[in-house]
Every structure is written in C-alpha cells, then in structure tokens.
C-alpha cells in the first residue's frame with residue numbers, strides 16, 4: 001500500500017531539519033544535498049553550455065543557490081550569480097555554502113534575466129518573513145518580465161510557505177524543486193499556480209521524523225482513503241450498504257436533491273430515498289426510478305422518518321430554502337445522530353447564528369461543505385474563524401469549533417477534521433464550477449458514509465472522486481453527468 005503523502009508546514013520542516021541534524025547529518029550536508037537536487041533538476045531543463053542566472057537571497061535558500069551554481073559550473077554551464085545584499089552579512093552555514101562558489105558575486109538586482117536560458121530563483125524559501133518591497137520587489141518583477149524559464153528553489157520567492165499567498169509580489173516559476181515533502185503553498189492557491197510542477201527531492205530526512213513533526217496534513221489522494229472504500233462481498237445485500245436520505249426543496253426546487261440522491265446511489269449506497277415536501281411529490285415522482293420517494297412535511301416529517309434506524313445517512317441543504325424551518329430540520333437531524341452532510345441553504349440558514357452550531361456535531365459523523373461565500377456568511381462575527389490568512393487554518397478552526405469535518409470548497413478544497421487531520425485537494429477542474437455540482441458532491445459523501453466510511457475519509461474520497469469524474473469529462477460537463485462518471489472512477493480505484 002502506498003503511504004499517504006505528508007505535507008509539512010515550514011515550521012514543522014524546520015523541526016524535522018533540526019531533528020535530522022541531531023541524528024547525525026550536518027546542516028551543511030543537508031544544504032549540499034538540496035543544492036545537488038537543484039543542480040540535477042536544472043540539468044534536466046537545459047544542456048551544458050547553456051547560460052544560467054542564479055538569484056541568491058541572504059538565508060539558506062540562497063545557500064542552496066550558491067551550491068547549485070558551483071556544481072553547475074563544474075558541469076559545463078555558464079553561470080552568473082547575484083546576491084541580495086552583501087556577502088559580508090552571510091553567517092553560519094550560509095557563509096560556509098557561499099565558499100563553494102569561487103566566481104564573481106554580483107548584485108541580484110543587476111542580473112541579466114533577459115539574456116539567459118534559465119533563471120534559478122534562490123531568493124527566499126520558507127524563511128520569508130514579510131512582504132517584498134523596494135529593490136527585492138523590482139528584482140522579482142524583472143525576473144517575471146524576462147519570460148525566461150524559472151526554476152524555484154523550495155518555493156517561488158514571495159509566496160508564503162504556510163498560506164500560498166503572495167507577499168507583495170512573487171516569482172512566477174516554471175517549475176519548483178522542494179525538499180523532503182511539499183509544503184502547503186505548493187497545493188494552496190495561488191501558490192500552486194506560481195509553483196508550476198513541483199519535484200520533491202529526498203535529502204535524507206527520514207519518514208519517521210517527518211511523521212513525528214508533521215503527520216496531520218496530507219495531499220488528498222487515494223493513498224489517504226482507498227483502504228476504507230467499501231468493497232462489497234459476495235454475500236452483501238442492499239441493507240448492509242446503507243440507506244441515504246436526501247431532503248428535497250419545494251415544488252420548483254427539487255433538482256438539487258435528485259442530483260445528490262443519484263450520486264449517493266452511484267457511489268454505492270444500497271438504498272436512497274428523497275424526502276419530499278407534499279407539494280413536490282408529483283414532480284419528484286416523475287423523475288425518480290431507482291431512488292425512492294417519501295413525503296416529508298418539514299421538521300416533524302423528518303423526525304417521523306428518522307424513527308426508522310435504517311436511514312443512516314442524511315443530506316440536508318441543497319435547495320431547501322433559507323429560513324427557520326431549515327434550521328429546525330438540522331436540529332432534528334443532529335438530535336437523531338445520523339451521519340450527516342450539510343450544504344448550501346442548511347449552512348446559510350445559520351448566517352450570523354454560528355454559535356448555535358458550536359460543538360453541535362460532536363456526537364455523530366458530520367460533514368459541512370461550504371464554499372468561501374457560505375463559510376463567510378456562516379461564521380459572520382467570528383473573527384477567530386474568519387481572519388486567519390490561511391485557508392487551512394480557517395478550515396481547521398471551524399472544524400474544531402463545530403465538531404464536524406469542514407470541507408472548504410474551491411480550486412484548492414481543504415478538508416479538516418476536528419481531530420486535526422487535514423487534506424488539501426488538487427485534482428479539481430474548472431469544469432466542476434457548474435450548477436448542481438455541489439449537490440452531487442454532497443450525495444457522494446453521504447453515500448460513502450451510509451456504507452460506513454468515516455466522515456473525514458468520506459469527505460476526502462468524495463471530493464477526489466467528484467473532481468476525477470469531472471476531469472474525465474472535460475468541456476461541456478453538467479452536473480447530471482457527474483454521477484454517471486463515478487463508476488468509471490470507482491473501477492480504477494477498486495482494482
């Protein structure tokens with residue numbers, strides 16, 4: 001089984017680095033390995049004889065640049081190196097690394113970015129401490145304007161390693177070489193777009209150390225959850241595969257629930273029922289076949305249906321209406337302690353009332369699936385949840401606050417569990433931004449939970465499968481297609 005891909009934050013990586021040094025590999029040796037990895041990568045991009053310009057910063061990111069520059073000269077490249085600031089100010093390992101370089105040290109500001117075959121950006125990495133300003137800013141702007149390929153060392157300078165945000169200005173890299181693990185900025189937007197394809201170089205920091213110092217943040221891919229996907233045995237019958245209930249909106253707002261229901265069925269929920277307001281029974285009946293239908297008059301109706309313990313997973317929100325009745329339905333669902341997915345109107349109905357949800361979902365597996373707008377509405381008046389610059393941190397705090405798995409949607413969907421485990425998704429496609437796509441996602445997650453998949457894994461798998469299905473279709477995708485593409489994705493996963 002492939003191990004899940006760990007993502008370490010800059011401060012976790014610093015600790016892993018320290019621990020590795022304590023275990024006997026010197027700091028300068030780690031830096032040399034990093035520099036080697038950069039030189040090796042550069043060699044894949046341009047042939048010996050080519051011109052390479054290295055922009056080095058005052059810290060260890062710059063040291064990686066010095067070491068790579070020296071190696072590349074030895075391999076027959078024409079290398080020019082420019083430093084930000086004065087070489088007298090280099091201290092410790094950085095000063096040691098600079099000794100590898102025997103060529104001229106120019107000023108980073110003066111480097112001929114326009115007249116080179118490759119730029120190596122070694123200005124700043126995980127130690128970036130503030131916005132880029134003045135001469136540094138101009139240097140980065142000139143580098144970007146050159147139109148030449150740029151290889152970023154560790155991460156594009158100007159990108160915040162924790163948040164993926166641009167600090168004033170940032171290098172638009174063609175590619176990035178990072179060390180030991182990817183960092184959050186390689187997966188979170190806009191950092192992901194600034195990084196280009198990222199190669200992870202093994203510099204000898206062991207998995208045990210990485211797990212001990214990180215171990216809670218992952219790239220969302222099948223290695224994280226494939227082992228808990230349901231694999232029905234020969235003797236399984238439909239009741240063992242769960243029964244998902246999806247609440248429908250009124251007569252003119254029924255499509256969302258049917259999209260969710262269809263998705264739950266496709267992902268393997270043994271039975272799926274749409275709970276419909278009486279006035280919408282006709283229109284729902286006209287469109288449902290394998291999905292069953294039941295009348296459900298508001299919160300009391302839902303309460304009556306949930307007396308039957310076989311309904312073990314529930315979707316509330318899509319097109320349900322923004323009002324107190326929806327809040328009451330959420331209360332019924334919470335009280336019934338079923339696996340629960342809340343989206344759209346079920347979240348927006350609590351606009352400014354998030355305190356009512358404080359700790360509310362601690363007792364049953366629950367997944368909340370807001371996009372940024374819904375998140376901001378829901379947690380209005382809670383600066384502790386809204387203010388963190390990092391999407392990761394916002395999702396993590398909201399998960400702890402509510403006791404639910406918080407799935408914060410976007411091109412870089414973040415899935416955070418109240419126990420701290422967090423995943424960042426990266427197989428999303430812009431084609432998923434289409435009406436009804438979110439309803440389908442709810443159905444996939446609930447359908448997995450109905451089959452006994454824990455909430456965090458169900459949310460992670462749901463997001464990935466949803467995106468994979470969308471990407472497999474491409475242009476022209478509409479939400480109706482998504483559920484029908486799920487079997488193809490599952491077939492690959494369950495091989």
Ligand SMILES: NC(=O)C1=CN([C@@H]2O[C@H](COP(=O)(O)OP(=O)(O)OC[C@H]3O[C@@H](n4cnc5c(N)ncnc54)[C@H](OP(=O)(O)O)[C@@H]3O)[C@@H](O)[C@H]2O)[C@@H](O)CC1
Nearest residue numbers: 017031034058059060061124125126127128129130131154
């Ligand atoms: N295990 C690993 O991953 C390994 C990682 N390694 C490498 O180490 C890198 C991290 O090195 P690092 O800690 O020295 O930080 P780095 O990014 O060089 O920047 C710090 C310097 O920049 C300065 N500075 C900051 N912001 C600024 C601004 N806005 N404008 C201007 N200046 C600014 C800051 O100055 P100060 O804030 O002190 O004034 C300080 O001098 C990492 O990215 C990777 O490449 C490998 O070598 C070995 C294994």
Ligand SMILES: [K+]
Nearest residue numbers: 124153155157
């Ligand atoms: K860099």
